[in-house]
Amino acid sequence: MxxxxxxxxxxxxxxxxxxxxxxxxxxxxxxxxxxxxxxxxxxxxxxxxxxxxxxxxxxxxxxxxxxNFFSVGKAFTALVALRLVERWRLARLLRSRRPRRLRLCHQRHGPPLAKPAQQGADRGDL
Known part of the structure; x- marks a missing residue:
């Protein structure tokens, strides 16, 4: 104490x-x-x-x-970005065709799907 x-x-x-x-x-x-x-x-x-x-x-x-953990995704995103910078891979990500404001934004929501998802599909179908 x-x-x-x-x-x-x-x-x-x-x-x-x-x-x-x-x-x-x-x-x-x-x-x-x-x-x-x-x-x-x-x-x-x-x-x-x-x-x-x-x-x-x-x-x-x-x-x-x-x-409870709140907003921890931002810290992990920053850590991943720093690792990518360390490995020189962030430049390729930032040159992608995605809108610049979504590239390192919490609104990005994840990778795009290879094909549109059908109702009732699970991860194995994508």
Whole structure:
């Protein structure tokens, strides 16, 4: 427990700044509850959780606390774009015939179908 805030987990000493920033979110920014896990080369180097999972701040956050994810697709799209840039493949994507505003937009909805889908079709039919 840190300043009345329950904090649990492990953190490799090399990642002590991560732990400090995590605790700072509670102390300085009023974070109610949170968790973070970092893996490097398949090894868990930081697994922290803390704060509370309820507005009354009576139920401590646990390692297994479930949360809703909102707008995470944007972050993953950015990561994929960065990997494509790293591999020099983004230029080809950006030169495609798709409207420029849809190329890296959340409204894109996925790849085009090779042929129009018929009512009642499943993925195997496409």
């Amino acid at each position: 840190t300043d009345g805030i329950p904090i649990g987990g492990i953190c490799d000493p090399r990642f002590e700044p991560v732990r400090e920033a995590f605790i700072g979110n509670f102390r300085e920014r009023g974070e109610p509850g949170a968790a973070i896990a970092l893996m490097i080369d398949g090894r868990l180097v930081c697994d922290l959780w803390g704060g509370f999972r309820d507005a009354a701040r009576e139920s401590p956050w646990a390692r297994e606390t479930l949360v």
